Structures are given as structure tokens and as C-alpha cells.
Amino acid sequence: MSGWMGKIVAIDLGSRERRTVAVSEETRRRFLGGRGLGVRLYNDPCPDPIDPFDPDNALIFMTGPLTGTTMTSGRYQVVSRSPLTGTICDSSSGGTFGAALKGAGVDGLIVRGRAERPVYLAVQDGEVEVRDAAALWGLDTQKTQKAVQAEISSKASVACIGPAGENRVLFAAVMNDKDRAAGRGGMGAVMGGKNLKAVAASGNRAVAIADPAGYKDLTARLDRIVDKNPVTGKSLQVLGTSVLVNIINAHGMFPTENFRRGVFNDAEGTSGEKIAETLLERQSACYKCPIGCGRTTRTRTKRGEGPEYETAWAFGANLGISDLTAIAEANYACNELGLDTITMGGTLGCAMELRETGAWKENFRWGEAGRLLDWVTDTAYRRGVGADLALGSKRLAVKHGRPELAMQVKGMEIPAYDPRGAQGMALSYATSNRGGCHMRAYMIAPEILGHPVFLDRFSTAGKAELVALFQDVSAVVDSAVLCRFLQFAVGISTFAEILRTVTGLDWSEEELMRVGRRIYTLERLFNIRAGFGRADDALPPRFLNEELQTGSSRRRRVGLEPMLDDYYAVRGWDRNGVPRPQTLAELGL
Amino acid sequence: MDGIIKVQFFGLLRRRVRTAAVDVAGEDVSVLTLLGRAEKAAGGRFLDELLDREKELLAGTIILVNGENIRLKQGLETRVRAGDTVALFSPAGGG
Numbered sequence: 001m002s003g004w005m006g007k008i009v010a011i012d013l014g015s016r017e018r019r020t021v022a023v024s025e026e027t028r029r030r031f032l033g034g035r036g037l038g039v040r041l042y043n044d045p046c047p048d049p050i051d052p053f054d055p056d057n058a059l060i061f062m063t064g065p066l067t068g069t070t071m072t073s074g075r076y077q078v079v080s081r082s083p084l085t086g087t088i089c090d091s092s093s094g095g096t097f098g099a100a101l102k103g104a105g106v107d108g109l110i111v112r113g114r115a116e117r118p119v120y121l122a123v124q125d126g127e128v129e130v131r132d133a134a135a136l137w138g139l140d141t142q143k144t145q146k147a148v149q150a151e152i153s154s155k156a157s158v159a160c161i162g163p164a165g166e167n168r169v170l171f172a173a174v175m176n177d178k179d180r181a182a183g184r185g186g187m188g189a190v191m192g193g194k195n196l197k198a199v200a201a202s203g204n205r206a207v208a209i210a211d212p213a214g215y216k217d218l219t220a221r222l223d224r225i226v227d228k229n230p231v232t233g234k235s236l237q238v239l240g241t242s243v244l245v246n247i248i249n250a251h252g253m254f255p256t257e258n259f260r261r262g263v264f265n266d267a268e269g270t271s272g273e274k275i276a277e278t279l280l281e282r283q284s285a286c287y288k289c290p291i292g293c294g295r296t297t298r299t300r301t302k303r304g305e306g307p308e309y310e311t312a313w314a315f316g317a318n319l320g321i322s323d324l325t326a327i328a329e330a331n332y333a334c335n336e337l338g339l340d341t342i343t344m345g346g347t348l349g350c351a352m353e354l355r356e357t358g359a360w361k362e363n364f365r366w367g368e369a370g371r372l373l374d375w376v377t378d379t380a381y382r383r384g385v386g387a388d389l390a391l392g393s394k395r396l397a398v399k400h401g402r403p404e405l406a407m408q409v410k411g412m413e414i415p416a417y418d419p420r421g422a423q424g425m426a427l428s429y430a431t432s433n434r435g436g437c438h439m440r441a442y443m444i445a446p447e448i449l450g451h452p453v454f455l456d457r458f459s460t461a462g463k464a465e466l467v468a469l470f471q472d473v474s475a476v477v478d479s480a481v482l483c484r485f486l487q488f489a490v491g492i493s494t495f496a497e498i499l500r501t502v503t504g505l506d507w508s509e510e511e512l513m514r515v516g517r518r519i520y521t522l523e524r525l526f527n528i529r530a531g532f533g534r535a536d537d538a539l540p541p542r543f544l545n546e547e548l549q550t551g552s553s554r555r556r557r558v559g560l561e562p563m564l565d566d567y568y569a570v571r572g573w574d575r576n577g578v579p580r581p582q583t584l585a586e587l588g589l
Numbered sequence: 590m591d592g593i594i595k596v597q598f599f600g601l602l603r604r605r606v607r608t609a610a611v612d613v614a615g616e617d618v619s620v621l622t623l624l625g626r627a628e629k630a631a632g633g634r635f636l637d638e639l640l641d642r643e644k645e646l647l648a649g650t651i652i653l654v655n656g657e658n659i660r661l662k663q664g665l666e667t668r669v670r671a672g673d674t675v676a677l678f679s680p681a682g683g684g
Contacts, residue, residue: 241683
């Protein structure tokens with residue numbers, strides 16, 4: 001079976017029972033792999049939503065047909081119900097783990113049940129072995145990966161949790177290949193709830209390619225396109241993602257002090273340009289990636305990965321902190337402890353505003369870089385103030401009586417773009433089916449960066465169509481699985497071509513877009529069953545009622561409701577955001 | 590005596606010109622004229638990072654006049670006046 005190893009293993013950690021799950025060609029056509037197939041398998045048999053920490057809540061590690069083939073194909077997706085949001089969630093990570101899983105002869109793992117004692121899974125030669133992890137429990141992600149490699153193979157790729165996941169911090173990440181993170185939505189907490197410390201994969205099995213000659217031509221062409229593109233061939237390589245700091249700040253939508261302002265006066269000091277001049281040791285790259293947007297950095301006393309744009313913001317402008325060393329070291333700590341940096345920073349921003357308003361008497365002050373490491377560490381261990389921070393901003397703000405001070409959608413913290421500065425991005429946040437994230441439809445590309453076309457960021461006209469389109473394309477790329485940064489260089493037709501040469505199956509562009517739409521709608525259906533509806537496709541009141549006072553996004557608010565009506569109409573959903581029967585019939589759902 | 594227009598360089602452009610900003614003399618000029626003067630003031634060529642051979646803006650290039658994108662104004666013919674700040678970004682991406 002070209003593109004696939006032909007084996008998905010379902011394992012129950014409680015009973016140790018395991019079986020191979022057959023997936024028909026039809027299902028692969030309809031859901032591809034990665035995110036789409038993971039969500040499809042999560043919903044089979046269509047369950048009533050259960051508590052994310054219920055042992056029966058499935059945790060799925062899924063690769064795609066392109067995983068382990070061409071450039072940027074080391075990625076994998078983790079799918080489960082999120083303990084942070086209660087929505088269906090998939091979290092994506094780079095590195096090499098996805099390719100290693102296929103090299104070990106397995107396309108995906110469906111993990112259910114709860115081990116009595118800590119365990120880890122070793123995947124080799126198409127077999128999944130449950131191994132004792134008592135000695136690993138309590139170790140950080142770096143030590144865990146080294147210890148597992150010492151037991152299995154120095155070449156094994158290891159995805160694991162740190163103390164945050166063990167302690168079920170609601171935004172614990174799964175970390176692999178040192179510092180790559182399936183960060184968002186608390187997939188690490190679900191893993192910890194299962195007493196699953198790590199999954200290790202090693203092996204050299206090759207992915208069969210259906211049309212080797214066509215594949216060779218195509219990938220050679222892709223190499224040239226990515227190399228020539230100024231973003232993938234130059235900017236991301238030299239300056240990393242933090243090149244965005246100055247760009248977004250200049251547009252007056254760089255969220256500062258919990259989104260109270262859109263201009264951070266010290267942005268320059270936390271920018272990609274500054275990182276390149278100071279902390280940067282070298283660029284780092286995922287499996288077969290010619291871009292290499294990763295940043296291996298060092299401070300005077302520590303060495304690690306990052307900060308990427310989101311983290312430079314989350315621990316920087318968002319908290320009024322301009323000390324780049326403190327930001328980088330908080331980033332390293334999150335990587336070691338296994339925490340999502342965006343939610344960590346968003347929750348700290350909320351804590352600081354709660355303190356300022358007198359709603360929480362703890363000593364959180366804007367700009368206080370010196371205590372950042374303590375707060376992060378206490379969160380991972382749920383001790384002191386960390387017990388509250390470990391809940392994320394929504395629960396924290398509710399607990400202290402000021403729910404409107406949490407900058408979140410569906411319980412997930414909004415990242416580094418103030419939605420008042422880009423109406424399409426605002427709609428994207430509100431309708432994202434895993435909550436406040438930028439990855440479902442990255443409207444910053446057309447609204448700020450001019451990719452693939454340039455749009456007026458303050459206009460709401462036509463944004464609904466584009467958000468839906470971007471959501472569908474993103475679902476395809478997350479299911480193939482490839483890196484989303486390739487979208488700066490190529491579009492859906494190229495993805496269809498790569499899929500064809502690898503799998504031998506043909507998708508027209510239109511069919512592939514329908515695959516994306518099907519995946520998005522299936523996710524929506526789960527969320528509806530879990531109790532989400534129009535009222536949850538919302539933004540914090542700050543963005544609807546308060547105007548920014550300075551910068552080039554001043555005097556703007558989000559005009560959400562009309563865009564939401566348009567969006568539901570474009571999607572074929574009713575006024576409450578429920579897919580109409582005809583829409584489901586068209587998608588075969 | 591002309592007034593001063595501040596021209597800022599970001600991203601790869603800054604690495605090319607090796608300065609974060611230059612002051613350019615001008616009272617009321619088009620962005621295109623200003624860019625030519627900025628090259629002289631910076632002491633190095635950089636326009637090829639922003640414009641194609643027909644002197645059209647390259648895809649992904651961002652030029653802001655006081656925070657407003659010139660693509661939403663009159664493009665390279667947008668007028669810039671003394672006291673304004675013009676920010677130049679070569680194509681970039683991230684997420």
C-alpha cells in the first residue's frame with residue numbers, strides 16, 4: 001500500500017490488549033491521514049463525549065501518507081478530546097517522530113485505558129511493546145528522551161511528557177526530538193492521565209512510493225520552488241518566526257499586557273532580528289526540511305531551543321517583559337517540563353491583570369522577568385500559585401470572579417495577534433474548533449503578510465469565505481501530514497500532486513478541498529455533541545467593546561456577528577452553527 | 590530647508606543595509622522617490638529586495654507609512670510628508 005505501512009495499532013494500557021485496526025482505501029481517500037484520520041478514528045464508534053481523563057478517552061498518534069517521504073514530512077498529529085477546552089483537539093509536532101513511527105512499521109497508535117503503573121511504548125518492526133517506566137516518572141522531557149534512547153536505541157525518536165503532563169496540567173505538551181512540541185490543548189495531560197510517559201519509535205522501513213519517477217521530478221521541482229521563495233528560502237532561515245515581532249508591532253496589533261494595548265515599546269528587543277544578533281547559535285531543522293526555521297540558542301548559563309514568535313510574545317510583550325534572556329530561559333523550562341508556552345504566557349497575562357484589578361491578591365506584576373522561571377516551574381508541579389495557573393486562564397479568571405479577563409476562545413488562549421487588527425483573524429479565532437489558535441486559518445498571511453493575496457485587514461467583506469477556505473486547506477495539510485510553512489511557497493494543487501505520486505490515488509483540487517471540509521465538519525459535529533454552539537464561537541468582550549488607544553489598529557473593534565452569519569452560510573450550517581442535513585449528505589457524513 | 594522623513598528597515602532588509610533607520614530629507618514626496626533617496630542615505634542598494642524590474646512592489650513586501658500599508662493607499666505613488674515614519678519590510682512569514 002503506497003504511502004502507508006499498512007498498520008495502525010490500538011492498544012489498551014489497562015488490559016494490555018492490542019489489535020490492528022483496518023482502514024479502508026475509501027476512508028483514506030475521505031480523511032487522508034494525520035489529523036483527519038485521527039479524528040475519524042476517534043469518532044469510531046461515534047461516542048458520546050466523555051471526560052478527557054476517563055481511561056476510555058482515546059489518545060491517538062497519527063501520521064499521514066506523506067509522513068517519512070518528502071521535505072518537512074517528519075511531523076505527526078496527536079488527537080484526543082482536550083482537557084483544556086473540552087473540544088476535539090489535534091496538536092501537531094515536527095521533528096522526526098512521525099517519520100520514525102513509519103520507519104518502525106506503524107502508521108498510527110490508538111491508546112486507550114490507563115496503565116496501573118507508569119509505562120512507555122516501544123515501537124519497532126511493526127510491533128508495540130509496553131515497557132516499565134517507573135524509573136522515568138518524574139524526569140523532565142530531555143532526560144526522559146535520553147533514558148529511553150539508552151534502553152531502546154540511540155537512534156530512536158521519543159515523544160514524551162514531562163512533570164507537567166504527569167501532573168495533568170491542563171495545557172501540558174507532548175515533546176519529541178528534544179524540543180519539538182505538540183503544544184496546544186493539553187495532549188500531554190491526557191497522556192499523563194493514562195500513566196503513559198513516552199512513545200519511542202525506531203526502524204528503517206521505507207515508505208513505498210506509487211510513482212517513483214513522478215515523485216522524483218516533483219520533489220526536485222518543489223526543492224527549487226521552496227529555495228527561491230523569499231519566505232521559505234530566506235526569511236524563515238535567517239530570522240526564524242520571530243521576524244514577525246516587529247511586523248505585527250508595526251501594525252499596532254502586537255498584544256501587550258494581556259491585550260490591553262497593541263504596541264509594545266520594547267518589541268525590538270525581543271525580535272527575530274535581535275535574537276539573530278544575540279542568542280542565536282544556529283538554525284535547526286526538522287526531518288528533511290530545507291527551511292530550518294528552528295532556533296538553537298544560548299544564554300550565559302543555558303542552551304536550548306527558541307524562542308519562536310509565539311513564545312517571544314507570550315513571555316514578552318504579553319507580560320510587559322523585554323528581557324530576552326528571561327524569555328528564552330522560560331521557553332527552555334517549558335520545553336523541559338512539557339508545557340505549552342502560549343497558554344502558559346496567556347495565563348500569566350491574565351494573572352497579572354487579575355492582580356492589578358485586585359481580583360487576585362498574589363504578587364504578579366507586569367514586567368517582572370525575575371519570577372518567570374518560578375511561575376513556570378510551580379505550574380508544572382501544581383504547587384503554590386502554580387496550582388491555579390495550571391488550570392489555564394479561563395478557569396483562573398472564573399475562579400477569581402473576572403471571567404472577561406481571560407483572553408481565550410473555548411478555553412484556549414489566543415496567540416500573538418490582536419484580533420482588532422485583522423477581522424479575518426478574529427473570525428478564525430472565534431470559529432476555530434479547538435479554541436483560540438492561529439493554526440486553523442492563518443488569516444495573518446493575506447491580511448498582514450500579503451500571501452497569497454493582499455487583503456484589507458479592517459474589512460469584514462468576504463472574510464467568511466476565505467476563513468472557511470483556509471480552514472479546509474489547513475485540514476488537508478495537517479492530514480497529509482506536511483509543515484504548514486510550505487503554504488508560503490505552494491498551494492493545494494501541489495499538495496494534490498504530491499499525494500498522487502506517493503499514494504497512487506488521485507484527488508482533484510476540488511475533491512481535496514472537500515476532504516478538508518469534511519474533516520472540519522466532522523470536528524464540528526463532535527463539538528456540537530459535546531455541547532458547543534454559536535455562543536461558544538465568541539471572543540472575549542474586550543475585542544468587541546474596547547478600542548485600542550494607540551498604534552495603527554487604534555479605534556478598531558471586531559465586527560464578529562455579521563461575519564459569523566456569513567460564515568455559517570458559507571459552511572452550510574444553520575444560524576446556530578449546526579451543519580444542515582444537506583451539507584452532511586454532500587460530505588458523506 | 591526640507592523636513593525629515595524617517596525610514597526604518599526591518600527583517601532581511603536591515604541585515605542588507607546594516608542600519609535600523611535613516612533620516613531622509615523631504616517635504617512632500619512619493620514613496621518611490623523616497624525609496625531612491627533612502628538608498629543614497631543608507632549608502633547601499635536594497636530596492637531589489639522590495640521592487641521588481643518594472644518597479645512594482647514584490648509580493649509579500651510591506652511598506653507602512655505611519656503604520657498604514659501603502660497597498661491600501663496609492664501604492665508607490667502614496668505621498669509622504671515631513672515628520673512621517675516609513676517602515677520597510679522584505680517578504681517574511683512565520684506563525
